[in-house]
Amino acid sequence: MSPHQQWKEFADIDTLTCKQGHLLLQKLDGNPSCVLPFTYLKLVQRGYGNYDESIMNKHPEMMNTLMQNMVSNQNIMYHWHEMMQKNPRIMMDTMDHWVSQMKNNPELLKNILGPMTSDPQLREKMIDTMKNHPHMENYLKMNSKWMDSIHHQMMNPEMDQGMHQSTCSWCPDYHMYATQGNSMGYGSDRIMDMIHNMWINSEMSRDLNTIMLENPSHMAHMSEQMMEPMLNAIMxxxxxxxxxxxxxxxxxxxxxxxRHNNPETVH
Structure with a gap:
């Protein structure tokens, strides 16, 4: 039964359902509609409907779908990252939460380190961050495997020509996580209101931060904006x-x- 048919029969937004992967949006004229996440954000942005926290609270699977889509959108998450950077307490709480999650699930650590170690530009930034950490250099010097490895001959002279997934058996293929909606401007007041409502809801905020950590493509984009706190929390x-x-x-x-003969050495 379509949302319009359900609406005619029950006239209660709380009883309406959508097929899997669709989100329930009550338009400004009062009529409900089930739309894809990208369309949902587009309609909210253009003012055809509003993000309704009460609807999402009653449909947690829809809230999760919306958050997954938001995390895949660079423009939306740029604003989220900015808010984190401007709030040291939230930043610290998020990093502490991520550390706890990574210790419980080592695969999540790979989501952060995979893009950093594989992308040439992120890799250079990562090495600089390691150099600037107050203790990392000493830890590396005390690690015999590390010290032995950096004096080995370079294994692949044709390096830094792009992504080399074949040289990293543990790196997640973050290209499989599609980035959506980046051509759209998501800085509208309506979208910012939606982001703010999630930000001030501690449970929603933590859920979104968890989804961020689970998405290696997002971790790549986030590393460009705020690598230092992410990497320092790990180190x-x-x-x-x-x-x-x-x-x-x-x-x-x-x-x-x-390597020892490379100008970017951190030994």
Missing amino acids: DDEDLRQQMIDLMLEHQDFMNSI
């Missing part, structure tokens, strides 16, 4: 720091970047 934790070193040692292109 400050003893267990994650060791896992980070182990993963770097397995990444051929990354290790080539810091």
Whole structure:
């Protein structure tokens, strides 16, 4: 039964359902509609309907679908990252939450480190961040495997020509996570109101931050904007720091970047 048919029969927005993957939007004229997430954001942006937290609270699967779509949108998440950077307490809480999640699920650590170690520009920024960390250099010097590896001959002279997934067996293929809607301007007041409503809702905010960590493509874009707090949170934790070193040692292109005869060395 379509949402319009349901509306005629029940006239209660709380009883309406949409097929999987669609979101329920009550338009400004009062009529309900089930739309795809991208369309939902587009309609909210253009003022044909408003983000309704009460509807989403009653349909958690729709809220999750909306958040997944938001995390795949660079423009929307740019604003979210900016708010994090302007709020040190939220930033610290988010990084602490991520550290806890990564320690429980090591695969999540790969979502952050995979793009950083594989993309040449992010890799250079990552090495600089490691250099600037107050203790990382000493940790690396005390790691015999690391010190032995950086003096090895470079394995692949044709490096830094782009992504080399074949040289990293553990890196997630973050290109499979499609980025949607980046051509649209999502800085409208209506979209910003939606973002703000989620921001001030601690449960929603934490859910969105969790989805961010689960999306390696988003981690790549986030690293461009705020790598230092992300990487420092990992390097400050003893267990994650060791896992980070182990993963770097397995990444051929990354290790080539810091070999003893490379100007980017951190030894």
